[in-house]
Amino acid sequence: MASKKYLLLAGAMSLLAASSSYAQVTPVFDALDSTKVPASRQAQQNNFANHQYDFPAKPRDMWELGFHGGLHVINGTIPAKPGFGGGISLRKSLGHTFSIRAEYTGSFDKGQDYRLRTVAGAGGGAATIWSKTAALNNGLIVPNYKTATHQLSFDLMASLSNILFYKAQPKVNWYVFGGYSLGLIDVDVDAVDGSGNGYSYSGVNFNAPRKDIKDQLKNIYDGDYESNAPSQGNRGNIGRKDNNQLWRHGADFGTGIAFRVSKRFNIGVEEKYTMYFDDYLDGYSSPYSNHKDAFSYTSVRLNFNLGNSSKRVEPLWWVNPLNYAYNELSAPRHMKLPTPVLPDADGDGVTDQFDREPNTPAGAPVDVHGVAKDTDGDGVPDYKDKQLITPTYCQPVDADGVGKCPDPECCKNMQPTANCSSLVLPSVAFKGSSTKVSSDNEAILASVASTLKSNPTCNILVTGHAGAKGKKGGVDLSSRRVDSVIDYLADKQGIDRGRFIKQNTPGESGTVDLSPAN
Structure with a gap:
């Protein structure tokens, strides 16, 4: 019986766990929302909002009303049959971890033994209740209960x-x-037949399998359970049938799991164990053991959250108390953030942590890296250069950035020598595994061709990249892309193929770089 019960419990939990994946879960707690804080805690909330106290006030939260039902079994001396329990509960949080619950459970249990047991020594009036049956079976009985x-x-x-x-x-x-549990327990046994006579077991084969024995006993008993069971201690006379109800104090404990379906509803599975420290909950106390009977209750629970959602959050056991702190770290609304201090020692508009030349003179024009601009690239920064645009053929220059150009009278027919190293050529980008020059890249390469035609003595290094690790497949793809660039410049733009030098290196595999080779 126990193994079947736990298999049922495991199956129900698996089903609920699968279904819970469809629940839409969103944060439900805003520590800055004072509308959900009761008047008794508004002072703390105001102090928190004004940065006079570090912690927000605990919000109002909903109550949980639950309905439950499931398998109820007595763990006692007599083998139990599956019973049923059901009831209602009301739960309220004390904080995010602890809560209290009041619960009513009504249950019905039955049990039937398959062994002959002695009535003598069982105590609690058993000898009197079972006297007629015991007299027919040499002082032996087969106990049962409801x-x-x-x-x-x-x-x-x-x-x-x-x-x-x-x-x-x-x-x-x-x-x-x-x-703590308070129980009102009514235990009855089927000790005599409808005529008030005892049962004889003379026709029962107690050497048969357990199921066969129970089937034979079922044909003997009439199932009326007309006799009060033996009891331990005092019965409370509270005006019910035969005054047979027993008041019992007990202790209960257990565990459960609940699955959030929505803001208003969750489904749970729970196992509860209740001990009343009484050995007559199944109507029989073994003279050979001090074992006390107990209730085992495995239930499915349907829980509903009660309260106005505009004034209350969900029950606090469904609220992650760290939610607000993490939200503040991600998008601060309440934190006092210091004004950022970004030092710029030379006052050039580029902060020191990014300034590659942190001591440029005041007023000197700089680039985005804080380096003094050198428009003509002659090595003299603009703020010192007395000849801001010096032709390349007039360089090198003196300390004031003034070039030394040849005398026009003696060098009228001299052509300036191309400075290939000063050429700046763009890169060509390819998408995916493509090796074809796209229309966008054709415009880029047309510009490159124009530059090469203007500098006929300059050779070009065409560099492909085979990826970060230079895998074999990457080298092949890179080589084909380099060939596509050279083919376009040679076949479409008329550039001599002898001016190109090919190479492959590690790097960003989607690009082909062009640079002077001289």
Whole structure:
């Protein structure tokens, strides 16, 4: 029986876990929302909002109303049949981890033994109740019972999975609990037949398999359970049938898991164990053992959150208390952030951490890296250059940036020698595994061709990249792209193929670079 019960529990939990993946989970707690804070805690909330206190006030949260039902079993001396329990509960949070719950459970249990047991020594009036049956079977009986219970429990619960460091809100809530139970228990046995006579077991083969024995006993008993079972201690006379109800104090504990379906609803599975420290919950106490009977209740629970969502958040065991802190780190709304200090020692508009020339004179024009501009590239920065644009053929220059050009009278027919190293040529980008020169790249290469035609003595290094690790496939793709660039410049733009030098290196595999080779 126990193994079947736990297989059922495992199956239900697996089904609920699968279905919970469809729940839409969004953060539900805003620590700056004072509309969900009760008046008694508004002073703390105001101090928090004004940066006079570090912690926000605890918000109002909803109550949880639950309905439950499931398998109820008595773990006792007599083998139990599957019973049923059901009821209602009301739960309220004390904080994000702890909560309290009041719960009513009504249950019906039955049990039937398959062994002959002695009635003598069982105590609790067993000899009197079973006297007629025992007289027919040499002082032996086969016990049975039917137990009806009303149980009221008060439990302290602890949630184990709502404080999350890597998620906004829990989809699943594991919890444990323990507390006090008050039971009103009615235990009856079927000790005589409808005529008030005892049962004879003379026709029962007690050497048969257990199931066969129970089937034979089923044909003997009439199933009326007309006799009050033996009891331990005092019965409370509360005006019910035969005054057979027993008041019992008990302790309960258990564990459960709930799956969030929406802001208003969750489904749970729970296992609860209740001990009343009574050995007659199944109508029989073994004279050979001090074992006390207990209730095992495996239930499916449908839980509903009660309250106005405009004034209350979800029950706090569904709220991750770290949610607000992480939101503030991501998008600050309440934190006091210091004004950033970005030093710029030379006042050129480029902060020191990015300034590659942190001591340029005041007023000197600089580029985006804080380096003094040199428009004509003669090595003399603009703020010192007395000849801002010096032709290349007049360089090198003196300390004031003034070039030394040849005398026009003696060098009228001299052509300036091309300075190939000063050529700046663009790169050609390819997409995916393409090796074809695109229309965009044709315009780029047309510009390159124009530059090469203007500098006929300059040779060009065409560099392809085979990827970061230079894999074999990457080398082949890179080589084909280099050939495509050279073919376009030679075949479409008329540039002599002898001016190109090819190479492949590691690097960004989507580009082909062009640079002077002289």
